[in-house]
Amino acid sequence: MPTLEQIRRQYPSLATGFAYLENAGGSQVPRIVADNLRHYMLHTYVQLGAGYELSQRAGQPVEQAHAFINLMMNGQEQGEVAFGASTSTLVRMLADCYAEILQPGDEIVVAEIGHEANVGPWVRLEKQGAKIVWWRVNPTDASVSLEELESLINERTRIVAFPHVSNLLGEILDVKAIAAMAHRVGARVVVDGVAYAPHRAIDVADWDVDWYVFSTYKVYGPHMGALYGKREAFLELTGPNHYFIPRDSIPYKFELGSSNYESCAGLVGLSHYIKFLADRDADEPLDRRAIVDAFELMQQLEHPLQSRLIEYLLSKPQVRIIGPAHAGDSRVGTISFVHKNKRPSEIVAEVDKHPIGIRHGHMYAHRLCLALGISDPEEGVVRVSFVHYNSLEEIERLIEVLNRAI
Numbered sequence: 001m002p003t004l005e006q007i008r009r010q011y012p013s014l015a016t017g018f019a020y021l022e023n024a025g026g027s028q029v030p031r032i033v034a035d036n037l038r039h040y041m042l043h044t045y046v047q048l049g050a051g052y053e054l055s056q057r058a059g060q061p062v063e064q065a066h067a068f069i070n071l072m073m074n075g076q077e078q079g080e081v082a083f084g085a086s087t088s089t090l091v092r093m094l095a096d097c098y099a100e101i102l103q104p105g106d107e108i109v110v111a112e113i114g115h116e117a118n119v120g121p122w123v124r125l126e127k128q129g130a131k132i133v134w135w136r137v138n139p140t141d142a143s144v145s146l147e148e149l150e151s152l153i154n155e156r157t158r159i160v161a162f163p164h165v166s167n168l169l170g171e172i173l174d175v176k177a178i179a180a181m182a183h184r185v186g187a188r189v190v191v192d193g194v195a196y197a198p199h200r201a202i203d204v205a206d207w208d209v210d211w212y213v214f215s216t217y218k219v220y221g222p223h224m225g226a227l228y229g230k231r232e233a234f235l236e237l238t239g240p241n242h243y244f245i246p247r248d249s250i251p252y253k254f255e256l257g258s259s260n261y262e263s264c265a266g267l268v269g270l271s272h273y274i275k276f277l278a279d280r281d282a283d284e285p286l287d288r289r290a291i292v293d294a295f296e297l298m299q300q301l302e303h304p305l306q307s308r309l310i311e312y313l314l315s316k317p318q319v320r321i322i323g324p325a326h327a328g329d330s331r332v333g334t335i336s337f338v339h340k341n342k343r344p345s346e347i348v349a350e351v352d353k354h355p356i357g358i359r360h361g362h363m364y365a366h367r368l369c370l371a372l373g374i375s376d377p378e379e380g381v382v383r384v385s386f387v388h389y390n391s392l393e394e395i396e397r398l399i400e401v402l403n404r405a406i
């Protein structure tokens with residue numbers, strides 16, 4: 001397996017010495033992703049689907065990217081991946097499609113801890129007669145209860161929308177258990193995997209989810225969103241694409257205006273980076289085992305950083321960690337906190353004076369902040385988010401600055 005140093009060398013941006021600790025906002029890209037994208041634009045930038053050889057060749061990375069992301073999510077033959085501009089766009093599109101088939105009185109369970117991307121599009125359906133049922137957060141410790149969720153799901157439930165990991169709290173929810181609960185009454189789950197996908201291997205087949213969405217720009221790739229859907233779930237909806245696109249044209253019926261070709265080429269580069277992490281030969285075909293190995297390495301590398309930062313924050317009595325106050329496998333390296341006497345903006349302003357990137361705010365988990373009693377969501381929380389390429393040295397540098405700031 002590659003060392004951290006070898007990994008960091010794949011990212012030109014990391015060589016500047018700037019500590020990127022705002023990865024939940026967006027990750028850096030390895031060189032091969034940018035190189036592939038650039039090469040595509042300079043050499044194969046034509047429209048797809050024509051008969052000439054170049055047009056045929058230009059289509060290959062687009063197909064390969066769909067296949068790669070389906071493998072990365074372990075969609076197998078059960079489902080397909082549609083690309084779109086972003087997670088927010090894809091979920092909004094999905095909700096608009098469901099609007100056409102929901103009946104008045106149908107219920108949609110929505111998690112209060114969600115990023116607005118997987119909240120607002122469902123809440124809008126209230127106007128069309130859907131009933132929104134809130135899966136609330138416990139304001140004391142920012143936890144959610146599966147027992148409570150079970151009590152909210154009934155024969156009228158059609159959709160259960162929730163994040164795999166909240167982008168503020170960092171805790172991993174039991175997707176498999178939630179999907180099983182929803183399926184007992186024939187409801188579909190729509191899982192926002194954006195805050196999970198940069199850290200662990202996705203396995204939609206094992207979890208048996210209907211819809212799972214993430215943003216590729218937070219998973220070391222270019223700006224795009226990827227939506228996995230079970231074939232049967234895709235088939236029950238009319239896609240947003242033009243009327244003459246057949247109903248069984250999956251995923252194209254969901255790719256209004258088609259996908260971003262050069263970003264697809266970038267994603268093919270990402271598949272090579274995954275092989276590099278998993279210690280596989282560059283010309284070996286990528287398989288599921290390599291994906292799992294790569295993400296296990298990421299998890300291992302992240303672990304000591306979690307432990308160190310949480311240990312530090314726990315040593316400060318004025319600090320309250322928002323989310324689980326422990327390191328470990330049940331959380332990712334997205335750690336938020338508030339301070340008794342200092343505003344988040346004051347703390348972050350101190351850090352901003354150094355070559356370290358963190359941020360404060362509600363991070364579009366606006367309703368979660370309000371539910372937790374954070375009276376000014378614009379102030380929100382201080383959030384530090386790291387991934388496998390970050391180093392302990394960067395966390396130590398941050399701690400040194402935080403120590404002065406708080």
Ligand SMILES: Cc1ncc(COP(=O)(O)O)c(C=O)c1O
Nearest residue numbers: 086087088115117167194195215
């Ligand atoms: C958990 C979560 N969901 C959804 C989104 C929205 O993603 P996009 O920018 O691709 O719309 C974000 C972005 O920060 C996020 O963190």
